[in-house]
Amino acid sequence: MRTPIRHGEVMLVPVTCAPAGTSERVNSCIVGHSESGHHHVLDGEQEFARIVAANGDVYVDLDTPTRLFHQKDHDQHRELQVPAGAWRVVRKTEFDVTTTVDPNPVRYVRD
């Protein structure tokens, strides 16, 4: 049985099948983009499907086990082997404390 695979802030969650959407066949694709270029990359010897669902979620459908690596020279997340099958790609988010600042704070009159 396949279980979720975590690679840093990126996770691949197994799904029975990928939904309909925009699909392309690729040998390699970024599943976790980084502005600094330290992408999380799926890289296969055989082509696989990358599907963008109508709601924007990204899926990959692998025909064979495919390597997942971190494009970084140092302190990289270790390389993993992703089993064949369909996977939903999810990215970790963090609660933004700065959004909790009240834009209309009450200021009490002082005497």
Next chain:
Amino acid sequence: MPFDEPAVLDAVTRFCQPRNVDDVRLTTVGHLDRALHILEMRGPDVRWRTVPLWTPEDDPGKSLFGYEFKAVLTDVGQAIYERVLEVESRRRRIRTETWLASNAVVPVSRWARFSRSLRRAHEAGLGWMLPVRGELLLVPMPAIRNAEGRPDVLHDDSGRPAIEWPDGTGTYFLNGIEFTKSLYVKVIRSELLIQEIAQLVNADQRSIALTYMSFERLVLDSDAELIDVGVRGTRLYRLPLPFRIRADRVPGYGGYDYFIHMRDASHPEREFVEWVDPAIGRQRNAELCQAQAFGISLAEWLSIRTEG
């Protein structure tokens, strides 16, 4: 964007000639603040109040409202340049709208839509023109740094100004909020105690400074309380907020912030702190916080066997 001075001078000359304002010296000034100072001292060239945006000799051609130009200059880019002008003007206590309305400050990105020459000048690195009496001041665009994935938010937490002028000076921002250099340095180095953060004048600064506190500062100096240790090693903490920070928050937020502490699966010596939605934190389940951050169920999170 590098500043190509010869190309800018040539393009600006071509802009001025058909508009009959080419009888002045062109001078490059490396900092908008300095150019605004000269403008205040000398006064604006009043002829520019009625300078035509468009002339047939300088028609931008088919790309006037076309896709090609939008690709060069997005609305987000425009908003950032206006923010830069606002920051520099505020420092000098100048009303930006007044200068813009009388064309005493000409944002090249905005005018480039109507002028082939200014479009070239903008592509060569020109940010603003300030027509003062007897002279036209040319200000290069500064280096702009944004938050990852948020091009409209000025941000740099690596020690560099988010708006950096060619002379190396600039203005420091974290998540779109301006900081003085000394405060910025203390924040990114996690030198402030929570009590010092509570004393900051600006509520947005207090909120941002809090997120830059190191794990040690949070736990040892701020009385954060460990409220759960998950089966996968995630530790959930509750941080009591000083009154002033608590008062900044939206009504009903509560008196605590919550954060999780975890280690990198590939490099356990590396540790991270991440902030948690209080609605989740209050449930006192550290692993649930991780699952929620990934947008998956707790059962899915706990079923992970492979990670790196």
